[in-house]
Amino acid sequence: MMQRNIALVASNAPAALEAEAELRPMYDFVDMAEADLVIALGGDGFLLHVLHQMLDRRRTLPVFGMNRGSVGFLMNDFRAEALLERLSNASQYIIHPLSGEITTIDNERHILPAINEISLLRETRQAAKLEVMVNGKTMLDELICDGLLVSTPAGSTAYNLSANGPILPLESALLALTPISPFRPRRWRGAILPEATSFQFNVLEAVKRPVSAVADQREIRDIKHVRVTADRSRPLTLLFDPDHGLDDRIAMEQFAF
Known part of the structure; x- marks a missing residue:
């Protein structure tokens, strides 16, 4: 023993x-x-x-x-x-937790870890407008939605699953990128990408359409962009x-x- x-x-x-x-x-x-x-x-x-x-x-x-x-x-x-x-x-x-580098519209910078997911959520009745970048390349010029999240395998059965995201095997070394109530493009349902992927989300019309970033249970309001990576350290x-x-x-x- x-x-x-x-x-x-x-x-x-x-x-x-x-x-x-x-x-x-x-x-x-x-x-x-x-x-x-x-x-x-x-x-x-x-x-x-x-x-x-x-x-x-x-x-x-x-x-x-x-x-x-x-x-x-x-x-x-x-x-x-x-x-x-x-x-x-x-x-x-x-x-491996996620690391979110969050910048507000007032240029305040926060770095928050997340074990389940990092999500962007609209703060008001108006839908969020987000530019979605993957490894430095713009993949979606404008995503109109209630929000968006990046989930680890450990968190893929939590909020990610409720948002109709995929379930990821724990040892898959993958991340789920899942939209929350997407309006345009309506048929986009997200993506499954390698753990080494770097994501950046830029909030369009950030003052008119305020967005918050939530790393598990920690929230930062009125953001303008978020960079998400896996922290293997x-x-x-x-x-x-x-x-x-x-x-x-x-x-x-x-x-x-």
Whole structure:
């Protein structure tokens, strides 16, 4: 059995706090600063919060999530017993976050990471008008839409799927570019592109038709352009039970009704 320095963190949901109270007397947990592995109790939103904290602190650790939330797509089942054995046998999945370089109409510059997706969304009743560039080349002179998003494989079953975007296998090294309610060109449904692709989105009529940029849960309003790339310098590691891997869940989502 492997010996690990394990930290335990929980969301403020009652089910997560109850699970934390059950686990703490059973195992020897350490503070996050001393840990080489983290157990996260909560839902998918809390797991993303934990991963973002690691990116902010520039110290990433493998995370084994256990579902004490609602959907729990990125989580393992909660079981208190045999936890160390589960960690020893867990499968690793490496995900690379996105990096969004966001510039506002006031020339404020922000750099935000995203694990699921970076999306551009109209702020008012008027549709957004966007120029879409891929690897420095203009692919769409004018996309009239409610918005647009770039999704990682890990996020492809989240907002991307709700916007009728494709589901990407976790190890595909691909990104999904998905329009949100496109009006013109009406028949464009997006693109699947290599992870090394560089995207730039320029907001046309940015004052008249204001647009916000959202990196997972962080929003910057009144933007004029956004550049999105994959950040391979800060890989994140998720751990899953061998019989409940994320790749299996992604495959099953493609047959769900």
